[in-house]
Amino acid sequence: MSEIFSPAYVPSAKPDSVASEGAATRAVLIGIAVAFLALFLVLPLIAVFTQALSHGLAAFLDAFREPDVWSAIRLTLTVAAIAVPFNVVFGLAASWAIAKFEFPGKSLLITLIDLPFSVSPVVSGLIYVLLFGSQGLFGGFLLDHGIEVLFALPGIVLATVFVTFPFVARELIPLMQEQGTAEEEAALTLGASGLHAFRTVTLPNIRWGLLYSVLLCNARAMGEFGAVSVVSGHIRGLTNTIPLHVEILYNEYNFVAAFAVASLLAALALITLVLKSVLEWRFSGELAGGRAH
Amino acid sequence: MVETPRRKRTFRRPSVIPGFGISFGYTLTCLGLIVLLPLAGLVAKASGLGLSGIWGVATDPRVASALRISFGVSALAALVASVFGFLVAWVLTRYRFPGRKLVDAAVDLPFALPTAVAGIALASLYAPDGLVGAPLARLGIQAAYTPVGIFIAMVFIGLPFAVRTVQPLIAEIDKEIEEASATLGATRIVTLTKVVLPPLIPAVLTGFALAFARGVGEYGSIIFIAGNLPYVSEIAPLLIVIKLSEFDYGGAAAIATIMLGISFLTLLAINLIQTWSRRRFGYV
Numbered sequence: 001m002s003e004i005f006s007p008a009y010v011p012s013a014k015p016d017s018v019a020s021e022g023a024a025t026r027a028v029l030i031g032i033a034v035a036f037l038a039l040f041l042v043l044p045l046i047a048v049f050t051q052a053l054s055h056g057l058a059a060f061l062d063a064f065r066e067p068d069v070w071s072a073i074r075l076t077l078t079v080a081a082i083a084v085p086f087n088v089v090f091g092l093a094a095s096w097a098i099a100k101f102e103f104p105g106k107s108l109l110i111t112l113i114d115l116p117f118s119v120s121p122v123v124s125g126l127i128y129v130l131l132f133g134s135q136g137l138f139g140g141f142l143l144d145h146g147i148e149v150l151f152a153l154p155g156i157v158l159a160t161v162f163v164t165f166p167f168v169a170r171e172l173i174p175l176m177q178e179q180g181t182a183e184e185e186a187a188l189t190l191g192a193s194g195l196h197a198f199r200t201v202t203l204p205n206i207r208w209g210l211l212y213s214v215l216l217c218n219a220r221a222m223g224e225f226g227a228v229s230v231v232s233g234h235i236r237g238l239t240n241t242i243p244l245h246v247e248i249l250y251n252e253y254n255f256v257a258a259f260a261v262a263s264l265l266a267a268l269a270l271i272t273l274v275l276k277s278v279l280e281w282r283f284s285g286e287l288a289g290g291r292a293h
Numbered sequence: 294m295v296e297t298p299r300r301k302r303t304f305r306r307p308s309v310i311p312g313f314g315i316s317f318g319y320t321l322t323c324l325g326l327i328v329l330l331p332l333a334g335l336v337a338k339a340s341g342l343g344l345s346g347i348w349g350v351a352t353d354p355r356v357a358s359a360l361r362i363s364f365g366v367s368a369l370a371a372l373v374a375s376v377f378g379f380l381v382a383w384v385l386t387r388y389r390f391p392g393r394k395l396v397d398a399a400v401d402l403p404f405a406l407p408t409a410v411a412g413i414a415l416a417s418l419y420a421p422d423g424l425v426g427a428p429l430a431r432l433g434i435q436a437a438y439t440p441v442g443i444f445i446a447m448v449f450i451g452l453p454f455a456v457r458t459v460q461p462l463i464a465e466i467d468k469e470i471e472e473a474s475a476t477l478g479a480t481r482i483v484t485l486t487k488v489v490l491p492p493l494i495p496a497v498l499t500g501f502a503l504a505f506a507r508g509v510g511e512y513g514s515i516i517f518i519a520g521n522l523p524y525v526s527e528i529a530p531l532l533i534v535i536k537l538s539e540f541d542y543g544g545a546a547a548i549a550t551i552m553l554g555i556s557f558l559t560l561l562a563i564n565l566i567q568t569w570s571r572r573r574f575g576y577v
Contacts, residue, residue: 018471018472018475018476019468019471019472019475019484020387021481022481026388029380029383029384029388030384030388030390032380033377033380033381033383033384033385033396034384034396036377036380036381037381037396037399037400039425040445040448040449040452041399041400041402041403041449041452042399042402043418043424043425044406044411044414044415044418044449045402045406045414047414047417047418047424048410048413048414051414051417089319090319090320090323092316093315093316093319093320093323094316094320094323094324096312096316097313097316097317097320098320100308100310100312100313101305101306101308101310101313101317102305102306102308103304103305103306103317104304109320109324112324112328112329113320113324113328115328115332116328118506118510118556118557118559118560119332119510119553119556120509120510120511120512120530120549120552120556121408121510121511121512121513121530122510122512122530122531122533122534122549123335123510123530123533123549123552123553126335126533126537126545126546126549127331127332127334127335127549128331129537129542129545130331130334130335130338130542130546131330131331131334133542135540135542136334136542137334137337158327161327162327162328162331165327165328181308181310184310185309185310188309188310188311189309194310194311194312198312216404216405219404219405219407222407223406223407223408223409223410224407225407225408225409225412225512225513226408226512226513226530229512229513229534230533230534230537243407243408243409243410243513244409246409246410246413247409250413250517255417258413259413259414259417262409262410262413262414265406265407265409265410266406266410269402269405269406269407269410270405272405273398273399273401273402273405274398276398276401276405277394277397277398281394
């Protein structure tokens with residue numbers, strides 16, 4: 001009996017040799033995949049930082065001495081501070097209605113919520129220009145009442161909300177569907193009010209999924225370019241978000257400043273990726289689809 | 294579940310959980326005001342031109358060439374992204390090597406990095422004097438400011454879609470099937486092409502369609518590297534922006550409608566692939 005457990009019998013020495021490629025093939029495939037990712041994905045990220053620092057730290061810091069940069073940063077933060085909470089409330093409402101109840105037309109509703117993901121960013125901006133522009137459907141009304149939507153904060157917020165619309169909902173809907181309604185029903189039977197059950201039962205169950213989706217929603221909201229570019233009007237110091245300011249600096253051949261400002265967004269992307277990965281590794285069971293890596 | 298006695302027909306199945314009215318109403322209101330109404334406005338604007346008007350815009354040489362570039366280059370880029378995306382997904386799920394988790398996290402970089410940032414970074418790398426552009430130029434390939442640049446940006450933006458749609462399915466493959474195939478005498482190549490690959494094809498096609506749709510609509514990461522020469526390297530989304538800046542709202546709406554129509558057909562194709570694969574293989 002004991003010899004079965006001697007090292008020679010441990011089957012894990014070559015666990016799956018028939019169901020895998022040879023070591024050499026494996027090494028080559030890993031090499032190709034890693035080289036491809038390094039060239040196509042990682043190199044551009046590194047380029048942002050090296051270009052930003054190509055003329056030294058002083059030149060990098062000089063880029064932030066301009067007041068226009070700060071107004072762009074303020075505008076981006078303002079837009080995200082409106083768009084992200086809006087999408088959180090919408091995502092919670094939509095996932096509650098869709099995951100906790102049965103009604104006809106549900107899959108159509110989910111498809112419609114996902115729709116903004118399949119619309120080009122430029123078209124996402126265009127549809128608001130068609131509504132609120134001077135020749136638009138509501139253009140005349142807005143002009144008569146002196147309300148600025150296009151080329152102002154409301155237009156930028158609307159376009160941002162549109163492109164980030166599905167983020168929270170599409171993470172929370174499958175998550176809440178997996179969790180079912182038993183826990184909420186138990187809470188209600190024990191006398192909790194609906195709101196109380198939502199706060200103490202549902203929210204703790206979905207907190208990591210919610211955080212995950214807020215993270216991705218925020219990254220997109222702060223980084224959106226195409227849609228915002230169409231509705232913003234590019235008024236320096238007024239309606240320029242950070243990505244739009246990067247474009248202006250780049251087109252003025254002010255490359256160091258453009259990459260310096262872009263490095264802010266690249267840093268945001270890195271932080272987002274790190275936090276997202278941490279959430280996936282630590283709480284994969286509490287995210288939609290049990291995202292395991 | 295105990296059948297509840299039927300009182301009257303209701304829209305939703307009766308439940309003790311409260312809040313359906315308010316959450317459903319709020320969802321529909323937001324969806325209607327922010328997504329459906331503006332999109333309807335676009336369709337209304339385009340239909341004002343009539344079918345012949347839209348056709349006129351679509352066959353305008355500059356528009357037709359921009360559409361051809363957008364859809365053609367995007368298809369090519371999605372193909373390359375699918376092939377390498379499959380390889381990356383395979384390596385990440387099947388092999389263990391140091392730094393695997395880091396590489397896996399890096400795949401999502403194009404999702405996280407703002408498109409404009411990616412755009413200027415790619416443009417500086419692939420410019421004739423750039424880090425990658427200079428060696429390419431010596432080989433006689435000019436990447437930036439040509440359709441090659443558009444292709445590179447589209448591969449960048451499409452890759453995570455290709456990887457992430459195939460990856461979970463590779464993880465689910467039952468290794469016993471591969472072992473059975475091997476013990477029955479199949480070589481590894483035969484096992485891969487005859488046993489492993491066929492059930493993955495729908496996922497690969499879905500990834501291709503997603504990367505393709507994303508590439509067609511992409512703007513920010515392309516315009517810096519494309520050079521935007523009319524008839525050569527001008528993409529359809531840029532043409533919409535140009536029409537808007539000329540206050541040609543009708544023309545912009547027409548191009549957008551054409552793009553939406555083709556994207557809609559792509560989405561429909563994805564759904565058909567998934568339905569077919571569910572029937573054929575029992576999963577998506």
